[in-house]
Amino acid sequence: MAAYTFSKKQIITNFIWMTLSSILLAFGFNMLLIPLELLSGGISGLAMVIGYITKSNIGWLYLVLNLPVLIWGWFVLGKKIIIWSVYSVLTSSLFMQILPVHPLADDVLLGAVYGGIAVGLASGIALRFGGSTGGFDIVASIVTMKKDLPVGIILTSLNGLVVALHILFTHDFELAMYSLVSIFVTGKIIDLIHIKHLKVTVFIITTQTDAMLKQLLNHPRGITVIKTRGAFTSNDRDMLMTVRTRYELADLKKQVKSIDQYAFVNIVETVAVIGEFRKIREN
Numbered sequence: 001m002a003a004y005t006f007s008k009k010q011i012i013t014n015f016i017w018m019t020l021s022s023i024l025l026a027f028g029f030n031m032l033l034i035p036l037e038l039l040s041g042g043i044s045g046l047a048m049v050i051g052y053i054t055k056s057n058i059g060w061l062y063l064v065l066n067l068p069v070l071i072w073g074w075f076v077l078g079k080k081i082i083i084w085s086v087y088s089v090l091t092s093s094l095f096m097q098i099l100p101v102h103p104l105a106d107d108v109l110l111g112a113v114y115g116g117i118a119v120g121l122a123s124g125i126a127l128r129f130g131g132s133t134g135g136f137d138i139v140a141s142i143v144t145m146k147k148d149l150p151v152g153i154i155l156t157s158l159n160g161l162v163v164a165l166h167i168l169f170t171h172d173f174e175l176a177m178y179s180l181v182s183i184f185v186t187g188k189i190i191d192l193i194h195i196k197h198l199k200v201t202v203f204i205i206t207t208q209t210d211a212m213l214k215q216l217l218n219h220p221r222g223i224t225v226i227k228t229r230g231a232f233t234s235n236d237r238d239m240l241m242t243v244r245t246r247y248e249l250a251d252l253k254k255q256v257k258s259i260d261q262y263a264f265v266n267i268v269e270t271v272a273v274i275g276e277f278r279k280i281r282e283n
Contacts, residue, residue, distance in 0.1 A: 037175060069138050
């Protein structure tokens with residue numbers, strides 16, 4: 001049985017969603033945050049701080065500042081996520097040159113809340129479809145390879161440092177507090193969409209044990225084989241138990257169905273995992 005691969009349809013789907021993510025990011029920056037001199041945090045926040053002080057083009061600063069982080073991610077996270085991240089950063093910078101820097105609302109709180117929603121949706125979509133919007137998204141993804149923590153919380157913590165830097169240079173505490181509102185909203189939206197840190201335990205009862213193991217063991221997660229016997233039929237079967245993230249669940253179900261369409265699959269929420277839970281490094 002060949003390893004499960006992404007179809008052309010899935011690649012096109014990812015391409016569409018990643019492009020939508022870039023448009024949302026540029027929209028949130030140019031029409032909600034930047035006109036009011038608010039921050040989004042992360043690498044984009046650093047670009048905004050520098051742009052506000054030097055009057056430089058924030059879109060191009062965003063691109064330049066992301067380059068070293070993307071290089072780091074290439075060696076740690078693997079090629080796939082970084083290729084999509086490079087696409088996201090390039091297209092976001094391009095859309096920031098196309099969309100006008102014009103406020104949709106003069107109220108700073110509205111700009112902070114809705115800017116946070118737009119940026120959170122953009123980042124969450126990018127992470128959900130195998131990429132990122134660059135910057136601290138990549139840093140957070142590296143951290144979650146070692147610790148099972150929500151990405152949004154990690155981003156919020158890192159972004160707080162950017163706000164502190166903004167206060168240091170501008171001494172504008174009011175805008176900094178509004179920026180914290182935006183960053184908080186962004187983190188919450190990301191955690192609603194990006195679910196790689198949520199775990200499920202999957203029990204698969206099948207008669208195709210060898211074929212199932214050959215397919216599923218291509219994935220870097222452990223599998224336990226448990227001998228079972230049907231109470232009604234008294235037939236012996238194997239039950240495979242594995243722990244996956246919610247993000248990986250859709251692919252797992254497709255793999256199981258492609259091998260044994262009659263397999264019985266039970267999926268339960270997992271509160272915590274103690275012991276080794278291997279992380280994916282996609283090349």
